[in-house]
Amino acid sequence: KTTPEIDMDLTDLAKRLGATTLFSRLPREQLLALLAQSPRRQAAAGSVLSDTAHGLKNHLVLLSGELEAQRTWTEADGSQNTFAWPVAVRADGPGFALLSAAGSHIRVQALTDSDYLSIDGDALDELLGWSELDGNATLARNLKVFHKVPIENVQQAFARMVERPVVAGETIVTQDEPGDSYFIILSGEAEVWVTDPMTDETAMVAVLSDSDAFGEEALLLGGSRSATVRMHTPGRLLVLSKSDFDELLKPNMVEEVNAEQARALLSEGRVKLIDCRYDMEFEESRIPGAQWVPLSTIRQHGVFKIDPEATYIVYCRSGRRSNAAAFLLRERGIRALSLTGGIKDWPYEVDNSAL
Structure with a gap:
């Protein structure tokens, strides 16, 4: 059973756990947050906490009591072998005992009534992976674009x-110039200016600051810059070349679905639909049920019109603009997929009625 509240001093436990090899790489605030979301459980004497069929997938921090862990493996001759060891909180010890997640073929049984925390092994692995980025760990965590990218790719990106x-x-x-780099602001403020090609009027549409990124639209579209970005204050930038961006970030950030897959997801109610084209395109024809959020507004304020908990399929005319829109949405922590071929290759119903 799960105890509703953790009635213990997590700060003290985090301090003591932080001295162990497993947790020593985590900043104190991250370890505290991890402990706070880890359920505290109680096990009666004789109860099984994990069996060999499912193994031990979480790290156990034993707070009181005694457990027996047992590993079973197969020898070269096919015979089975077993090794068992006790895990107990000693009176002269640190006040806890740690049993790390060891995967399959581990059986854990309570020898006495026991009290323990169960720490998600995958969550800890992810935090430890980010910690390997050293000085760039905080920056990478702040940039949601990196959350879907394998840690090794993130490490390589920062190295380059x-x-x-x-x-x-x-x-x-500068707007309309070819794009050849992706930028992350380490410090300082930058203004984003857009010139309307119809009226030739220029307006500031956004202000970027520490940990904001820009430059991906031109790289994803394979075209020119959609805006001019000018520094408002002195600062420092990190610059990633287009070739490195294409190799390390783009493949992991732009997930595509074809028309058949999209229709099935929509019919099952598992996704919502976004049309990221210009207003005149949307007014002329659209896939039924689509919400209009043009690509040009996603970086500015369009994201606030979007449910952050939903999954979206984004489409444009051909799939190029929707790739950029899906990337921008993922940068902001919203799960989005791009429709391959766009509305141009959509073989199903299209709404041509005037808005």
């Missing part, structure tokens, strides 16, 4: 980034 000092008033990218 070049730090660039910038001054107030410096133009970093």
